[in-house]
Amino acid sequence: xxxxxxxxxxxxxxxxxxxxxxxxxxxxxxxxxxxxxxxxxxxxxxxxxxxxxxxxxxxxxxxxxxxxxxxxxxxxxxxxxxxxxxxxxxxxxxxxxxxxxxxxxxxxxxxxxxxxxxxxxxxxxxxxxxxxxxxxxxxxxxxxxxxxxxxxxxxxxxxxxxxxxxxxxxxxxxxxxxxxxxxxxxxxxxxxxxxxxxxxxxxxxxxxxxxxxxxxxxxxxxxxxxxxxxxxxxxxxxxxxxxxxxxxxxxxxxxxxxxxxxxxxxxxxxxxxxxxxxxxxxxxxxxxxxxxxxxxxxxxxxxxxxxxxxxxxxxxxxxxxxxxxxxxxxxxxxxxxxxxxxxxxxxxxxxxxxxxxxxxxxxxxxxxxxxxxxxxxxxxxxxxxxxxxxxxxxxxxxxxxxxxxxxxxxxxxxxxxxxxxxxxxxxxxxxxxxxxxxxxxxxxxxxxxxxxxxxxxxxxxxxxxxxxxxxxxxxxxxxxxxxxxxxxxxxxxxxxxxxxxxxxxxxxxxxxxxxxxxxxxxxxxxxxxxxxxxxxxxxxxxxxxxxxxxx
Amino acid sequence: xxxxxxxxxxxxxxxxxxxxxxxxxxxxxxxxxxxxxxxxxxxxxxxxxxxxxxxxxxxxxxxxxxxxxxxxxxxxxxxxxxxxxxxxxxxxxxxxxxxxxxxxxxxxxxxxxxxxxxxxxxxxxxxxxxxxxxxxxxxxxxxxxxxxxxxxxxxxxxxxxxxxxxxxxxxxxxxxxxxxxxxxxxxxxxxxxxxxxxxxxxxxxxxxxxxxxxxxxxxxxxxxxxxxxxxxxxxxxxxxxxxxxxxxxxxxxxxxxxxxxxxxxxxxxxxxxxxxxxxxxxxxxxxxxxxxxxxxxxxxxxxxxxxxxxxx
Numbered sequence: 001x002x003x004x005x006x007x008x009x010x011x012x013x014x015x016x017x018x019x020x021x022x023x024x025x026x027x028x029x030x031x032x033x034x035x036x037x038x039x040x041x042x043x044x045x046x047x048x049x050x051x052x053x054x055x056x057x058x059x060x061x062x063x064x065x066x067x068x069x070x071x072x073x074x075x076x077x078x079x080x081x082x083x084x085x086x087x088x089x090x091x092x093x094x095x096x097x098x099x100x101x102x103x104x105x106x107x108x109x110x111x112x113x114x115x116x117x118x119x120x121x122x123x124x125x126x127x128x129x130x131x132x133x134x135x136x137x138x139x140x141x142x143x144x145x146x147x148x149x150x151x152x153x154x155x156x157x158x159x160x161x162x163x164x165x166x167x168x169x170x171x172x173x174x175x176x177x178x179x180x181x182x183x184x185x186x187x188x189x190x191x192x193x194x195x196x197x198x199x200x201x202x203x204x205x206x207x208x209x210x211x212x213x214x215x216x217x218x219x220x221x222x223x224x225x226x227x228x229x230x231x232x233x234x235x236x237x238x239x240x241x242x243x244x245x246x247x248x249x250x251x252x253x254x255x256x257x258x259x260x261x262x263x264x265x266x267x268x269x270x271x272x273x274x275x276x277x278x279x280x281x282x283x284x285x286x287x288x289x290x291x292x293x294x295x296x297x298x299x300x301x302x303x304x305x306x307x308x309x310x311x312x313x314x315x316x317x318x319x320x321x322x323x324x325x326x327x328x329x330x331x332x333x334x335x336x337x338x339x340x341x342x343x344x345x346x347x348x349x350x351x352x353x354x355x356x357x358x359x360x361x362x363x364x365x366x367x368x369x370x371x372x373x374x375x376x377x378x379x380x381x382x383x384x385x386x387x388x389x390x391x392x393x394x395x396x397x398x399x400x401x402x403x404x405x406x407x408x409x410x411x412x413x414x415x416x417x418x419x420x421x422x423x424x425x426x427x428x429x430x431x432x433x434x435x436x437x438x439x440x441x442x443x444x445x446x447x448x449x450x451x452x453x454x455x456x457x458x459x460x461x462x463x464x465x466x467x468x469x470x471x472x473x474x475x476x477x478x479x480x481x482x483x484x485x486x487x488x489x490x491x492x493x494x495x496x497x498x499x500x501x502x503x504x505x506x507x508x509x510x511x512x513x514x515x516x517x518x519x520x521x522x523x524x525x526x527x528x529x530x531x532x533x534x535x536x537x538x539x540x541x542x543x544x545x546x547x548x549x550x551x
Numbered sequence: 552x553x554x555x556x557x558x559x560x561x562x563x564x565x566x567x568x569x570x571x572x573x574x575x576x577x578x579x580x581x582x583x584x585x586x587x588x589x590x591x592x593x594x595x596x597x598x599x600x601x602x603x604x605x606x607x608x609x610x611x612x613x614x615x616x617x618x619x620x621x622x623x624x625x626x627x628x629x630x631x632x633x634x635x636x637x638x639x640x641x642x643x644x645x646x647x648x649x650x651x652x653x654x655x656x657x658x659x660x661x662x663x664x665x666x667x668x669x670x671x672x673x674x675x676x677x678x679x680x681x682x683x684x685x686x687x688x689x690x691x692x693x694x695x696x697x698x699x700x701x702x703x704x705x706x707x708x709x710x711x712x713x714x715x716x717x718x719x720x721x722x723x724x725x726x727x728x729x730x731x732x733x734x735x736x737x738x739x740x741x742x743x744x745x746x747x748x749x750x751x752x753x754x755x756x757x758x759x760x761x762x763x764x765x766x767x768x769x770x771x772x773x774x775x776x777x778x779x780x781x782x783x784x785x786x787x788x789x790x791x792x793x794x795x796x797x798x799x800x801x802x803x804x805x806x807x808x809x810x811x812x813x814x815x816x817x818x819x820x821x822x823x824x825x826x827x828x829x830x831x832x833x834x835x836x837x838x839x840x841x842x843x844x845x846x847x848x849x850x851x852x853x854x855x856x857x858x859x860x861x862x863x
Contacts, residue, residue, distance in 0.1 A: 269827050292828030339619045343637050346622075391660070398805030401824050405637060408811045412617055420660060423809045425723060 010034050012492065014044055026362050026493060028103055030188075034114055034491075058246055062547040063255040064529065066540070067268040068281040070260040072228045074210050076200045077148050077156035080432070082283035082446060085197035086540040087232045087258050091132070092200035092217025095123065095142065096191045100305060100535045102449040104191045108137065108201060108218065110177075118186035118489055125177040129241045131203045133216045139173045144204030146171050146179075160457045160468035161193050165488065186489025189450045196453075197539070220251040220543050232258040244544065252546035263399040263428060269293045272300060272524055278547065279525045283538045287401050288346045294524045303523040303534035306350070307447040308358035308454075311403050313410070313514035316439045318474040321392070325510045326384040332514040333380070334414035336372035341517040344405040352515030355507035356459065357500060359518070361451040362493055365501035367508070377417035389418025395441040397428035403442045406516065436472040443472060447521075447536040451500060455484045459507075473512035480506045582858050589854020595847025599840075603649035603667075612640035614647035614813040623830035633832035636821060639811075641836050648813035648837065652795055652844070657725045657808070668725050668808075669794035672732025673787055679733055680740025681783065685771040687741065688748025699745070702738035710735055714797055718806040725808050728801060732794045743786055747779040785856045792848035799841040815841050 010031050017027040031041040069083040076092060079085045097107040106112065108129060113122040129137040149158035150168050170182040181190065193199070203216040215223040218241070221234035234256040240249045259277065261267045265287060271277045272294070282290055294300045315322035315331070322328055337351045350359055351369045358364065381390060396407045404425065411421040435443050448454045461476040462468050483503050490496040507513070523534035528548045535541070583589045602609060618638035626633045632641035651657065653667035664671070687698040705713070713735050721727035751757065752775065760770050801807040802816020810817060815837040822833025 266823055266827065273827070287824070289824045289828055292825065339617075343617065343619050343622055401821065404810060404821070408637060409617065409619075411811060412615060422660065423811070425805050425809055427805060430719075 010036055010044075016492065016494070030362075030491065030493070058244060058252055059530075059546050059548055060246075060248075060252050061254050063257055064253055064279065064542060064545065064547060065257045065259060065277040066279045066281045066542075067261040067271055067277045068232075068258040068283070069263065070226070070228055070230060070232050070258055073212055073226075075148070075154060075156075076202065076211050077145075077154050077158060077198045079198045080157060082197065082538045083258075083281065085200075086281055086283060086538075087234070088200055088211065088217075089197070089219065089539065090221040090234055090256060090542065091215050091219045091223055092202065092211075093219045094199055095194040095201060098192055098195045098449055098537075100533050102536070104195060104449075106191075107195075109194075112191060114190075118188055118491065119183045121181040121183070121190050122174070123179045123181065125179070126241070127177055129218050130239065131206075131216045131218055132222045132237055133203065133206060133214075135203055135205055135216070137201070137218050138176050139179045141201055141204045142179050143171050143173050144207075145200075145202045148202065149199065155469060156198050157457060157470055158193075158196060158198055160470045161196055161453065163462060163468070164456055164460065164485065185485055188488065188491055189452055192449055192453065196448075197537070221256060224255070229260050231260060234258075242543070251543050253542060256542055265289050272526065273297065275299070275526060278529050279523065279532065279540070281540050282522070283540075288348060289401070290522045290524055291348060291520075292346070294522075299527055300524050301527055301529075303525065303532065305521055305523075305534040305536050306360065307519060307521050307536035307538075308361065308449075309447045309519040309521060309536075309538070310352060310356070310358075310445050310515050310517065311344075311400075311406055311519075312356065312443045312445050313406075313516070314441060314443055314473050315512050316472075316474055317512045319439050321384070321386070321390060322439060322512070324384045326380040327386070327390070328510075328512060330377040330380040330384070330417060331414065331419060333370065333373045333377040334410060334417050334419060335370075335514050335516045336409065336413045337369060337516045339372075339413070340406055340409050343409055344402045345517055345519060348520045350518040352517050353504070353508065354514050355504040355511060356445070356454050356513065356515065357451045357504055358447075361449075363451045363487065363496045363500040365497050365504050367501075367504055370508070372413065374413070374417040377414070377419075381418045386418065389420060391420040391422065392440055393422045393424050393438075395424045395426065395431060395434075395438040397431035397444075398425040399428035400444055402519075403444065406442055436470070441472075446538060449536070452484060452488050455503070456488070459511075460484055475512035477506060477510065582855065583851070586854035586858045588850050589858065592847045592850025592852070592854055595843055596851055599649050599844050599847070600653055602646045603652070603654045606643075606646040606650055609646055610640060610643040612643040614639065614644045615811045616640070616643075623825055623828075623833065625830075625832060632836050635818065635833040636825060636830075637811075641818075641832060644813035644818060645815075645836055645840055648815045648818065649840065649844075651725070651808065651812065651814065652798060656729070657812070659726075668728055669732070669791055669798055672729045672794045672797075673736060673790045675729060675733035676736030676740055676790065677783065677787055680737035681744045681776065681779075683737065684741035684744025684746075685748055685775060688745035689752055689767065689771050689775065695745075698741070702741050705734075705738045706742075710797075711800060714801060715804065715806065718801055723801075723806045723809055728798060728807060731801070732797055735797070736790050736793070740783070740786065740790070743782060744776075744779055747782060748775055751775050751778050781859055785852050785859070788848055788852035788855070792845045792852070795841060795844050795848070799837075 013027055013030050028041050071081055071084050073084045073088065076088050093108055095107060095109045096104050098104045108126060110124045110126045125137065125139060131137060147168050148154050149156050150163060152159065165183045165185050165187040166181060172180040172182065174180050200217065206214045206216045212226050220237055220240040222237055224235045225231060225233040236251050236254050242250045244250045244252055261271060268280045272280050291302060294302045315328050317323055332354050341347055341349060341351055353367050353369055394407055396403050398404060407423045411423060414421055435441065458470050458472065459475060460468055460481045467474045467476055480503065483499050487496055487499040490499060521534060521538060525532050530546050530548050532545045583593050616639060621634050622636050622638045624630055624634040630640050635641055651667060652669045656664040656666055656668050656671045658664055683698055687695045714731050717731040717734060718727055721730060757770060757774055760774050798807060799816035802814040803820045807816050808814040818837035819834050826834055
């Protein structure tokens with residue numbers, strides 16, 4: 001600890017923890033974000049880092065079979081689905097790694113340092129890491145990749161996440177292994193953003209826009225075969241930079257086969273039950289059927305995790321009738337949340353409150369769950385000029401069973417208020433083609449560890465005042481944007497929570513979305529699969545996974 | 552006296568006419584009941600028609616009523632076939648689903664037409680296919696060539712793929728399902744009618760009509776079409792079965808009637824999510840319904856065809 005320079009903010013955090021204002025876990029998370037290594041942070045909270053306990057000895061070899069979906073991949077920065085990111089993340093890697101406890105660690109980075117004003121971040125790369133084509137990883141690769149993220153022509157979701165605080169001109173290569181980011185405004189979540197799923201580091205010497213043609217990354221596996229809609233086969237590298245617990249280079253597995261079993265869960269479930277596959281990588285399509293099918297299966301372990309994954313009832317505020325806040329509020333009041341959670345997701349989650357902040361986000365400000373009130377909704381519709389009710393179309397992807405159920409329940413419960421909802425089902429792929437364009441729809445949103453991450457991604461404007469690319473509702477509220485900007489730079493959790501109280505109130509009062517529930521997710525795996533955990537973001541990392549001998 | 556005898560004569564003639572009308576209307580039933588196959592088919596189809604017509608009297612539940620305390624229940628006194636994933640009564644959804652197939656055509660949320668969606672689809676296919684077949688067969692020459700080659704091209708596309716293309720392009724709704732059934736069914740009917748027309752147009756009474764100077768339209772629709780009705784009726788009956796199956800397929804693939812319509816195909820699709828979780832009912836009953844209705848229609852058509860062939 002003495003050899004590590006401790007940011008003043010960390011001492012302030014320690015002070016807060018000592019006063020009981022911050023939990024140990026939150027302290028660990030923020031200390032890690034501020035560049036304190038995990039062993040040092042653990043000692044600060046009075047704990048000692050213990051070596052990882054393993055239930056069974058490591059066994060090398062074997063190929064793990066994962067049921068998934070194999071989509072078209074070109075530019076990793078453009079990835080907007082979990083499944084392709086879970087395939088690519090074994091080939092290319094990230095600068096940081098956020099574990100399943102939401103604590104972010106350095107990964108390709110050796111460490112990072114942040115200025116007291118949270119506006120200057122110095123990233124120090126590990127030395128000696130090689131891409132799978134033999135090129136060395138240097139600061140040039142990081143600068144190149146970050147410029148890809150911030151290039152509007154690329155259209156990466158990283159742009160919405162980072163452009164509010166970082167311009168291409170703010171990326172400075174200091175040396176071969178050091179990069180400095182000069183932010184436009186303070187931002188605490190930079191290390192977590194660096195683990196956002198499109199943020200894989202590319203080889204600047206060889207990348208020409210199509211990753212499948214030149215799949216050069218620093219990851220533990222290389223691409224052996226990629227057939228869209230069929231399979232993605234990965235083979236282990238022999239010279240990977242990380243070592244396993246047996247002292248030899250990782251990974252323990254010889255290879256991974258991702259098999260495209262379609263968007264329906266039944267084939268995936270059947271294949272796992274019969275042992276044809278080892279793991280179901282359900283990502284965007286996994287639903288309650290996973291839990292119900294395997295909860296009593298003696299051959300399968302259902303790794304569960306509570307997440308900020310949700311289904312967002314989103315309204316385009318630049319189109320009638322959703323430009324009228326009274327109509328938006330009316331529809332939100334028609335959500336019978338307990339019923340929706342019970343029927344759409346079999347009570348496996350938490351109730352939502354019409355703002356995109358998860359109850360387990362550190363900055364969450366507790367608010368009451370709004371009640372189902374069709375009478376008030378009818379009154380609001382009347383005031384908005386719809387005394388006889390209103391007919392609206394609700395677009396949903398038919399592949400997401402809980403979304404369809406959500407829509408059906410909403411249709412039934414919104415009818416007494418005067419909403420005549422026509423549910424328009426379409427394949428999920430078709431929904432994704434127009435998810436930002438439909439007037440009213442239910443969009444699946446994945447887990448993000450910090451409250452500000454998704455707000456920056458989907459509910460703010462860019463520097464020109466235009467909605468960021470993933471702002472599917474086109475809702476731009478000056479006061480809200482200012483508060484989000486303010487929250488981005490506040491480290492003190494209590495202070496941050498105060499801002500979030502206002503943010504949440506604004507979203508409830510005039511926001512463009514309804515959120516009925518937050519989903520638990522599951523990663524079902526055969527019992528022979530060892531050292532595998534469910535990640536709240538749905539990330540699948542098999543670098544340290546092995547297959548035990550069958551008993 | 553003469554008046555009385557005259558009256559008796561009138562009564563006799565009227566009674567004879569009434570009797571012939573009665574026997575005329577009973578003739579198809581006599582035909583059905585003379586075949587065991589057709590009788591079984593008729594019984595199955597009648598069952599579905601009767602339960603769909605009297606659906607409101609056969610269940611206290613609305614097909615969309617959600618009992619959120621009782622999802623995925625097995626059969627019980629309250630719910631004879633169990634409930635689906637939203638706690639909706641499966642018997643109610645099944646018989647209201649039959650209404651959509653056989654009795655009612657939901658044009659929009661507020662407009663319903665009598666006659667089921669499958670029947671409307673087949674009727675439209677008959678209208679288009681018969682017209683094209685008549686024109687093609689009667690006119691012959693380059694008109695026949697063009698029409699038949701176009702229809703051949705359509706027939707060469709796999710049926711399921713054609714359904715998917717049409718409904719994906721038009722959007723999922725009852726009207727678009729009818730249009731898809733009509734477009735997919737029309738080429739087959741056209742080929743059948745053309746074949747019959749080629750045969751009938753060589754008959755003497757057609758020559759006589761032409762000699763009388765009747766128009767082509769008159770000859771096609773008044774002289775030829777009525778004489779093709781036997782095979783067309785049998786074919787139509789089979790096509791209603793195909794249409795039921797098509798509706799089920801489209802619903803299963805999420806391209807049928809939009810939720811929460813009690814569409815049998817979408818009921819299977821939603822219910823199958825819970826088969827492996829130990830609740831097979833929601834998928835089982837609509838599958839049985841689709842299978843039984845299609846089999847019933849096929850048996851009826853086969854039986855009738857056999858009887859008609861024997862009769863001829």
